[in-house]
Amino acid sequence: MKLYDLPASPNARRVRIFVAEKGLDIPLVPVNMMENENKTDEYMAKNSLGRMPLLELDDGSCIAESMAICRYLEELHPEPPLLGRDALDKAMVEMWQRRMEFELLMPIIAVFRNTAEMFKDRVQQIPEMAEVEAENVKAKIEWLEKELEGKQYIANDEYTAADITAQCSFVMAKAALGIRIPEEMSNLNQWWERVTSRPTARA
Amino acid sequence: MKLYDLPASPNARRVRIFVAEKGLDIPLVPVNMMENENKTDEYMAKNSLGRMPLLELDDGSCIAESMAICRYLEELHPEPPLLGRDALDKAMVEMWQRRMEFELLMPIIAVFRNTAEMFKDRVQQIPEMAEVEAENVKAKIEWLEKELEGKQYIANDEYTAADITAQCSFVMAKAALGIRIPEEMSNLNQWWERVTSRPTARA
Numbered sequence A, B: 001m002k003l004y005d006l007p008a009s010p011n012a013r014r015v016r017i018f019v020a021e022k023g024l025d026i027p028l029v030p031v032n033m034m035e036n037e038n039k040t041d042e043y044m045a046k047n048s049l050g051r052m053p054l055l056e057l058d059d060g061s062c063i064a065e066s067m068a069i070c071r072y073l074e075e076l077h078p079e080p081p082l083l084g085r086d087a088l089d090k091a092m093v094e095m096w097q098r099r100m101e102f103e104l105l106m107p108i109i110a111v112f113r114n115t116a117e118m119f120k121d122r123v124q125q126i127p128e129m130a131e132v133e134a135e136n137v138k139a140k141i142e143w144l145e146k147e148l149e150g151k152q153y154i155a156n157d158e159y160t161a162a163d164i165t166a167q168c169s170f171v172m173a174k175a176a177l178g179i180r181i182p183e184e185m186s187n188l189n190q191w192w193e194r195v196t197s198r199p200t201a202r203a
Helices: A010-021 A041-046 A066-076 A087-113 A127-147 A161-177 A186-196 B010-021 B041-046 B066-076 B087-113 B127-147 B161-177 B186-196
Strands: A002-005 A028-030 A054-056 A062-064 B002-005 B028-030 B054-056 B062-064
Touching: A002 A010, A010 A066, A010 A087, A010 A161, A054 A066, A062 A066, A062 B087, A066 B087, A087 A127, A087 A161, A087 B062, A087 B066, A127 A161, A127 A186, A127 B127, A161 A186, B002 B010, B010 B066, B010 B087, B010 B161, B054 B066, B062 B066, B087 B127, B087 B161, B127 B161, B127 B186, B161 B186
Parallel strands: A002 A028, B002 B028
Antiparallel strands: A002 A054, A054 A062, B002 B054, B054 B062
């Protein structure tokens, strides 16, 4: 098994943290996107969308999409459960993981893609789009602060994939856009302290 | 159990088809978005993002997000499996379901939101965004045609949630944007025939 990795990508980081939380040791193969290593025929045969992360199994099967990789690893190594325990709990983790992905991570990535120098020649940047999504990110951070009232973690009372997605979103927001959790948001700041003090946070 | 529904929404349709494929009979509660029924305090207490579909259980628990609802129903009613059988198969269904969601459904919704009259007062419409995403949709339909070569269904050799998401994407593309599967794309047209001839297609 090997994991094709894009070190700075929030999606790749989600999977690396998931792997570390499971206590697994999967060899990483860094793919240099700036050198178009993800667009070679060899790589495109593994993932026709040319994206990372990608998990290649020993029989050559390739699993793309961060959450599909996590789902596979959860099936093989159920402990500790990061995608929920019983039916309702699994639904709650899925709901919150998706909310973190759609309400935080994607708008943050949208702001970055529509403003960053490195994407200038790769996508048609739309500054108005970046503005709209930056406002959206701010509003969703306020929403999440309220939703965290009385909660230790995002989906339930333990650390799950929903926390991983949220924490990788905030890492990117800070590093790429300078957006931080406002000081007065005590729920989010306590949660941030809780998740980033885990030994896996820098995976 | 009851399902808060938005009849014309592709996300709500995905869940209705999933429910019908499982042979379940869950009462539908239509929510009128144009009358802001999804923004009442009562509804916002069930889903603080004010969106449909939403599954309310008899104990009052509420599950938002289409795929979280499907995950819950799959756990309770595993037959027929619509989210995969073994670990690798589940990963493949998740991968393809997400690809259909991110590469087809979301760009189609983005074109609609950025052009439709009904969204004029609800979102800040960006015509350039609609153009970029419409090109994206076209490119992804071509990509999918190639990916379907030699395959009966999108994720594996049986009908799964990945097909449901793709079919609801094409329903919306046609109804809302007039985008159809080009005649010369035989793989996609055969697949379309296959999925829309199922008794659940009009759920």
